[in-house]
Amino acid sequence: MAALPRRIIKETQRLMQEPVPGISAVPDESNARYFHVIVTGPEDSPFEGGLFKLELFLPEDYPMSAPKVRFITKIYHPNIDRLGRICLDILKDKWSPALQIRTVLLSIQALLSAPNPDDPLANDVAELWKVNEAEAIRNAKEWTQRYAMEDN
Amino acid sequence: MESDDMDYSDDDDLDDAMDYYGNEDDIDNVDPKKTDPEFFMYECLTVDEVEKVLNESVEKLSNSLKITPSLAKVLLNEHRWNSNDIIDRYRDNASNLLVSSRIKSGNGKKVAHVTLLCPVCIQSHTFDKFQNLSCGHSFCKNCWSMHFEIQVSQGISTQIRCMAAGCDVLVPEDLVLSLISRPQVRDKYNQFSFQDYVKSHPELRFCPGTNCQVIIRSQDLSSKKASCKTCQTSFCFQCGNDYHAPTNCVTIKKWLTKCADDSETANYISANTKDCPKCNICIEKNGGCNHMQCMNCKHDFCWMCLHDWKSHGSEYYECSRYKENPNIANESAHAQNLIHLQAREALKKYLHYYERWENHSKSLQLEQQTLERLKNRINEKVMKGLNSTWIDWQYLFTAATLLAKCRYTLQYTYPFAYYASMDPTSSRKDLFEYQQAQLEAEIENLSWKIERAETTDRGEIENQMDICEKRRLTLLKDFFPTTTSDMNS
Numbered sequence: 001m002a003a004l005p006r007r008i009i010k011e012t013q014r015l016m017q018e019p020v021p022g023i024s025a026v027p028d029e030s031n032a033r034y035f036h037v038i039v040t041g042p043e044d045s046p047f048e049g050g051l052f053k054l055e056l057f058l059p060e061d062y063p064m065s066a067p068k069v070r071f072i073t074k075i076y077h078p079n080i081d082r083l084g085r086i087c088l089d090i091l092k093d094k095w096s097p098a099l100q101i102r103t104v105l106l107s108i109q110a111l112l113s114a115p116n117p118d119d120p121l122a123n124d125v126a127e128l129w130k131v132n133e134a135e136a137i138r139n140a141k142e143w144t145q146r147y148a149m150e151d152n
Numbered sequence: 153m154e155s156d157d158m159d160y161s162d163d164d165d166l167d168d169a170m171d172y173y174g175n176e177d178d179i180d181n182v183d184p185k186k187t188d189p190e191f192f193m194y195e196c197l198t199v200d201e202v203e204k205v206l207n208e209s210v211e212k213l214s215n216s217l218k219i220t221p222s223l224a225k226v227l228l229n230e231h232r233w234n235s236n237d238i239i240d241r242y243r244d245n246a247s248n249l250l251v252s253s254r255i256k257s258g259n260g261k262k263v264a265h266v267t268l269l270c271p272v273c274i275q276s277h278t279f280d281k282f283q284n285l286s287c288g289h290s291f292c293k294n295c296w297s298m299h300f301e302i303q304v305s306q307g308i309s310t311q312i313r314c315m316a317a318g319c320d321v322l323v324p325e326d327l328v329l330s331l332i333s334r335p336q337v338r339d340k341y342n343q344f345s346f347q348d349y350v351k352s353h354p355e356l357r358f359c360p361g362t363n364c365q366v367i368i369r370s371q372d373l374s375s376k377k378a379s380c381k382t383c384q385t386s387f388c389f390q391c392g393n394d395y396h397a398p399t400n401c402v403t404i405k406k407w408l409t410k411c412a413d414d415s416e417t418a419n420y421i422s423a424n425t426k427d428c429p430k431c432n433i434c435i436e437k438n439g440g441c442n443h444m445q446c447m448n449c450k451h452d453f454c455w456m457c458l459h460d461w462k463s464h465g466s467e468y469y470e471c472s473r474y475k476e477n478p479n480i481a482n483e484s485a486h487a488q489n490l491i492h493l494q495a496r497e498a499l500k501k502y503l504h505y506y507e508r509w510e511n512h513s514k515s516l517q518l519e520q521q522t523l524e525r526l527k528n529r530i531n532e533k534v535m536k537g538l539n540s541t542w543i544d545w546q547y548l549f550t551a552a553t554l555l556a557k558c559r560y561t562l563q564y565t566y567p568f569a570y571y572a573s574m575d576p577t578s579s580r581k582d583l584f585e586y587q588q589a590q591l592e593a594e595i596e597n598l599s600w601k602i603e604r605a606e607t608t609d610r611g612e613i614e615n616q617m618d619i620c621e622k623r624r625l626t627l628l629k630d631f632f633p634t635t636t637s638d639m640n641s
């Protein structure tokens with residue numbers, strides 16, 4: 001593999017020196033393009049108290065192409081499917097080479113605070129979120145308890 | 153059906169029709185626009201010819217607005233190549249037009265980029281290494297060119313955007329081409345842009361034929377039949393699918409989707425329903441028991457062999473080689489039965505039309521095979537020199553071509569009829585069904601005569617051809633789909 005571009009080195013340094021509050025992103029020891037990410041469930045969201053593991057990979061043509069991000073921890077969310085894939089515009093057609101790992105992770109954190117059932121990826125979850133938000137939130141809290149707590 | 157190696161008909165349908173009627177009507181006085189419901193004026197163009205057409209529009213617009221050809225292309229592509237509309241809007245409010253066409257940024261203020269650090273590669277470069285867009289966003293040329301290459305590799309060309317986050321400004325062609333160095337990538341870019349231009353141009357359609365480069369152009373933007381002169385593929389000029397008159401574009405799409413979706417349900421119905429052997433009403437098997445009683449006439453019969461149940465007695469188990477399905481054995485609530493009944497009736501109706509649609513499609517294929525057989529037999533005759541020459545039999549191939557054309561139209565009357573039958577407001581339903589039945593009868597008649605061509609009189613076949621085509625044209629004249637109003641949409 002070619003030498004790591006300056007851009008990736010710079011971004012990694014900054015992520016380590018000034019981490020985003022509530023988010024940790026650490027490059028893998030053997031692959032500097034692969035990041036182990038942990039996002040803390042935002043306050044006042046059904047994910048509060050949870051620690052969500054994600055993986056982030058910078059493809060060969062990054063930053064011309066968007067990073068690949070996926071939830072590893074199971075999460076009950078209308079824009080995240082069972083395989084952990086995320087429906088987020090900046091990861092797809094709205095990607096810009098001027099965006100960074102940092103902005104992507106912040107957007108994902110924001111998505112946890114503000115689920116958007118009108119642009120669903122997990123259809124059954126989105127459906128419930130629309131017809132019975134209270135029950136959907138109950139499910140999300142339960143999943144957070146069951147899958148995203150430190151002691152399991 | 154397309155013309156074959158004998159080359160008896162390489163001109164389009166209009167010419168065919170004119171040949172038939174050439175003897176009867178004085179063509180000079182007949183305006184085909186009025187007499188032929190399928191009349192369609194179009195031309196088949198090559199890529200070079202289309203490029204010329206597009207470039208003329210670009211040049212004209214660029215001259216009258218005093219903008220670069222590259223920007224004129226963006227404007228035309230974003231406005232379906234409607235130059236007059238663009239010029240009006242430009243005169244009215246140039247700035248609005250440029251913003252809505254994503255040539256200029258809506259934010260107004262130009263972002264002055266003073267640092268010499270490129271925000272994408274995070275590297276410092278000298279001033280001349282930077283390139284900015286009309287929005288003011290500036291990045292190093294190296295990053296721009298990588299961005300362009302990646303976009304082109306994803307099939308994106310005219311829609312390549314500025315690299316700044318949230319900036320929608322499009323990168324004009326001259327800038328893209330000036331920064332792409334690899335010739336293959338430039339070719340790809342030009343190729344994709346050309347596709348975008350043709351797709352956004354209302355008068356142009358790519359021929360859907362496999363590997364065909366022809367582009368069809370017409371100013372008549374209706375659901376008429378366009379036939380490519382190079383690969384002979386025919387299609388509906390409006391929607392690009394197979395030609396489908398008298399059904400309109402929306403309805404044929406609905407119908408084809410339904411056919412695809414319902415094939416499973418239809419299979420279920422044919423596996424789980426049979427008609428009562430006595431009164432022929434449709435009965436669904438909703439339990440495992442093969443002793444059926446018709447809810448209409450109370451006839452008792454065996455599901456497996458359709459024989460009278462009484463005749464079975466103790467031999468029942470010998471008749472049935474299948475195991476009963478215990479899961480569905482006891483569900484026969486009356487209410488559920490009613491719902492099933494309605495669904496079944498709806499499906500029966502659909503199947504009625506679908507079977508005819510399918511059947512004519514199969515007949516088309518079979519008739520093609522018949523024609524091949526005929527050809528071989530005629531070949532033999534001609535070889536043996538039995539009082540006939542090749543020319544003497546040409547009329548038969550013309551007849552077969554006409555039969556295929558008529559049957560094709562007949563096939564496409566069924567989706568129309570299906571949706572019309574469900575629309576209580578459709579007042580011309582009866583007329584349509586009458587004409588459909590007439591056409592069907594004459595087509596079967598012609599098919600019969602062609603199959604027995606060696607013994608049928610030539611005059612008789614030609615007379616029948618004439619009747620068929622007239623029926624077909626009458627139906628199309630009365631029911632050719634219009635874009636604005638449709639009896640069955």
Ligand SMILES: [Zn+2]
Nearest residue numbers: 270273292295
């Ligand atoms: Zn750069």
Ligand SMILES: [Zn+2]
Nearest residue numbers: 287289314319
């Ligand atoms: Zn910009």
Ligand SMILES: [Zn+2]
Nearest residue numbers: 359364380383
């Ligand atoms: Zn073609």
Ligand SMILES: [Zn+2]
Nearest residue numbers: 375388391401
């Ligand atoms: Zn169409």
Ligand SMILES: [Zn+2]
Nearest residue numbers: 428431446449
């Ligand atoms: Zn019966």
Ligand SMILES: [Zn+2]
Nearest residue numbers: 454456457471
């Ligand atoms: Zn039986």
